[in-house]
Amino acid sequence: xxxxxxxxxxxxxxxxxxxxxxxxxxxxxxxxxxxxxxxxxxxxxxxxxxxxxxxxxxxxxxxxxxxxxxxxxxxxxxxxxxxxxxxxxxxxxxxxxxxxxxxxxxxxxxxxxxxxxxxxxxxxxxxxxxxxxxxxxxxxxxxxxxxxxxxxxxxxxxxxxxxxxxxxxxxxxxxxxxxxxxxxxxxxxxxxxxxxxxxxxxxxxxxxxxxxxxxxxxxxxxxxxxxxxxxxxxxxxxxxxxxxxxxxxxxxxxxxxxxxxxxxxxxxxxxxxxxxxxxxxxxxxxxxxxxxxxxxxxxxxxxxxxxxxxxxxxx
Amino acid sequence: xxxxxxxxxxxxxxxxxxxxxxxxxxxxxxxxxxxxxxxxxxxxxxxxxxxxxxxxxxxxxxxxxxxxxxxxxxxxxxxxxxxxxxxxxxxxxxxxxxxxxxxxxxxxxxxxxxxxxxxxxxxxxxxxxxxxxxxxxxxxxxxxxxxxxxxxxxxxxxxxxxxxxxxxxxxxxxxxxxxxxxxxxxxxxxxxxxxxxxxxxxxxxxxxxxxxxxxxxxxxxxxxxxxxxxxxxxxxxxxxxxxxxxxxxxxxxxxxxxxxxxxxxxxxxxxxxxxxxxxxxxxxxxxxxxxxxxxxxxxxxxxxxxxxxxxxxxxxxxxxxxxxxxxx
Numbered sequence: 001x002x003x004x005x006x007x008x009x010x011x012x013x014x015x016x017x018x019x020x021x022x023x024x025x026x027x028x029x030x031x032x033x034x035x036x037x038x039x040x041x042x043x044x045x046x047x048x049x050x051x052x053x054x055x056x057x058x059x060x061x062x063x064x065x066x067x068x069x070x071x072x073x074x075x076x077x078x079x080x081x082x083x084x085x086x087x088x089x090x091x092x093x094x095x096x097x098x099x100x101x102x103x104x105x106x107x108x109x110x111x112x113x114x115x116x117x118x119x120x121x122x123x124x125x126x127x128x129x130x131x132x133x134x135x136x137x138x139x140x141x142x143x144x145x146x147x148x149x150x151x152x153x154x155x156x157x158x159x160x161x162x163x164x165x166x167x168x169x170x171x172x173x174x175x176x177x178x179x180x181x182x183x184x185x186x187x188x189x190x191x192x193x194x195x196x197x198x199x200x201x202x203x204x205x206x207x208x209x210x211x212x213x214x215x216x217x218x219x220x221x222x223x224x225x226x227x228x229x230x231x232x233x234x235x236x237x238x239x240x241x242x243x244x245x246x247x248x249x250x251x252x253x254x255x256x257x258x259x260x261x262x263x264x265x266x267x268x269x270x271x272x273x274x275x276x277x278x279x280x281x282x283x284x285x286x287x288x289x290x291x292x293x294x295x296x297x298x299x300x301x302x303x304x305x306x307x308x309x310x311x312x313x314x315x
Numbered sequence: 316x317x318x319x320x321x322x323x324x325x326x327x328x329x330x331x332x333x334x335x336x337x338x339x340x341x342x343x344x345x346x347x348x349x350x351x352x353x354x355x356x357x358x359x360x361x362x363x364x365x366x367x368x369x370x371x372x373x374x375x376x377x378x379x380x381x382x383x384x385x386x387x388x389x390x391x392x393x394x395x396x397x398x399x400x401x402x403x404x405x406x407x408x409x410x411x412x413x414x415x416x417x418x419x420x421x422x423x424x425x426x427x428x429x430x431x432x433x434x435x436x437x438x439x440x441x442x443x444x445x446x447x448x449x450x451x452x453x454x455x456x457x458x459x460x461x462x463x464x465x466x467x468x469x470x471x472x473x474x475x476x477x478x479x480x481x482x483x484x485x486x487x488x489x490x491x492x493x494x495x496x497x498x499x500x501x502x503x504x505x506x507x508x509x510x511x512x513x514x515x516x517x518x519x520x521x522x523x524x525x526x527x528x529x530x531x532x533x534x535x536x537x538x539x540x541x542x543x544x545x546x547x548x549x550x551x552x553x554x555x556x557x558x559x560x561x562x563x564x565x566x567x568x569x570x571x572x573x574x575x576x577x578x579x580x581x582x583x584x585x586x587x588x589x590x591x592x593x594x595x596x597x598x599x600x601x602x603x604x605x606x607x608x609x610x611x612x613x614x615x616x617x618x619x620x621x622x623x624x625x626x627x628x629x630x631x632x633x634x635x636x637x638x639x640x641x642x643x
Contacts, residue, residue: 035455035460036451036455036460036555036556036559037460037556038460038461038462038556040460041455041459041460041461042460042461044459044460045459045460045461155607158608184604185601185604186604186607187601187607188607192557192559193550193552193554193557194546194549194550194554194557194558197549197550198365198597198601199601201361201364201365202358202361202597202598202601202602203601204361205352205353205355205357205358205361205602206350206352206601206602206603206604223550226474226550226551245462246464247462247464247552250464250465313461314464314465315465
């Protein structure tokens with residue numbers, strides 16, 4: 001009798017163990033650059049949403065507050081708390097690099113995203129190439145911007161990998177090939193719509209004609225367009241951005257904005273969760289993957305508006 | 316006999332009383348020479364649109380600084396108030412509701428500031444810093460960090476004009492007159508200077524110090540609420556991360572305009588002039604296509620000069636008072 005009871009207890013324990021192994025939930029930390037940054041917020045929301053599709057993954061979001069110091073501390077805390085995977089959206093790739101290395105050394109799955117911190121052995125990454133994001137717009141502009149055109153340029157924060165790479169891309173893909181084009185004004189708008197508006201208002205005063213607005217993101221492009229939207233002399237002004245925000249898509253549909261490149265947070269989130277899942281379940285050891293950089297113009301904007309409607313960004 | 320009843324007009328007395336106005340005038344002349352587009356009606360109209368929000372914030376800061384306080388939360392409260400105003404406009408289509416919501420939210424936040432400062436004796440710097448974080452957090456939480464678009468006719472307040480006068484300019488003038496009147500013609504205005512100049516002396520002379528501080532915050536709240544509507548209307552969106560660092564722009568305008576950071580000194584006129592100096596400076600640097608980094612250096616230098624000038628004039632005044640007393 002005792003033998004039977006002991007056997008039954010062993011079987012029960014084994015069953016409990018199996019159920020618990022099947023029910024293991026992997027803890028994933030997402031260290032966001034700054035939730036006050038609208039793209040980072042979009043990515044965060046998308047990651048949280050996407051994680052709901054995985055029963056064995058639980059995501060905790062941490063806000064890096066656009067500070068290297070804060071973000072590095074959050075990564076260290078996540079290591080201490082023994083997360084199974086840490087997804088890092090760097091504020092400044094080089095500043096977070098040693099901390100990403102620490103994650104790998106602690107035996108925790110490390111994924112860097114938007115932008116990738118390249119060259120860390122054992123770390124994975126999911127990204128959109130900022131050079132390509134700007135290049136698709138710049139190549140279109142090569143054909144569209146008229147000869148001897150006057151353009152204005154709105155830059156992102158200096159030192160930001162995406163801001164700098166996009167500007168380099170515009171230089172190589174457009175300005176170097178079009179020496180006839182004159183830059184009438186170039187300022188740092190810090191990704192902000194209101195700052196871009198102020199600059200554009202001043203540029204409009206200083207220049208009787210501006211042929212194109214070249215912006216390193218959509219927020220600044222839409223801000224500049226806000227200034228000239230009711231001015232008949234600027235009707236038909238060309239404008240290029242990056243991100244594919246809901247507002248930019250609506251303006252492209254209305255014919256006010258020329259083009260943007262979609263940096264699809266939904267797509268990034270899907271690939272980040274897929275990569276994370278493969279890493280924590282041991283299906284893969286290291287993954288580096290890029291999402292596409294589709295050019296959004298009036299010809300194909302409807303599909304992206306539908307995407308934003310589905311996500312609730314456009315009612 | 317000789318000196319009695321006669322005010323000696325010297326260059327130093329003129330520069331002390333009208334230095335800021337002279338600086339603005341010189342700047343206009345210089346800027347007009349640098350760029351002929353500077354002094355056009357359209358450019359001046361643009362500058363007034365650009366500075367309207369920060370000048371309105373500066374009026375609130377001036378009132379608070381005169382009283383020995385300050386508000387580091389106004390940029391974040393502006394964002395929260397403006398955002399809720401946009402959301403309520405989208406729900407109701409009523410601009411009156413939108414204004415009421417923005418003002419209500421800003422008044423509530425400033426009431427909390429006032430309670431922390433006047434009732435719990437928290438330093439204004441710390442209390443409003445805490446509110447800055449809380450208000451920004453609320454705005455981000457409410458929208459999950461996403462902007463609110465398609466705001467329809469809400470934009471008319473910030474982008475529209477009546478005749479050739481931009482609507483934000485009308486708000487700016489109205490609130491300037493209100494600030495000027497409060498500071499110069501009301502018991503509350505005199506109490507502000509007294510509390511900011513010497514709180515203990517003000518209390519001894521029967522002034523309700525706590526009430527004065529609470530009222531100062533509430534007036535500031537009213538101004539911040541109105542600024543919230545103008546800001547969101549101007550940018551044609553509800554931006555939870557909008558108006559970041561606007562509190563410093565408001566403070567800068569106020570201090571360049573002669574408001575003393577130690578309290579008890581400041582005028583509405585000086586604040587407007589300070590704001591125009593900042594606005595014109597940004598404008599001419601952009602018109603002349605000056606490098607962004609250089610612009611930051613120039614702006615910082617102007618603020619430093621304004622503060623140094625303020626300290627220098629105060630020291631001179633103190634020295635001359637001491638000399639006068641010694642002579643007697």
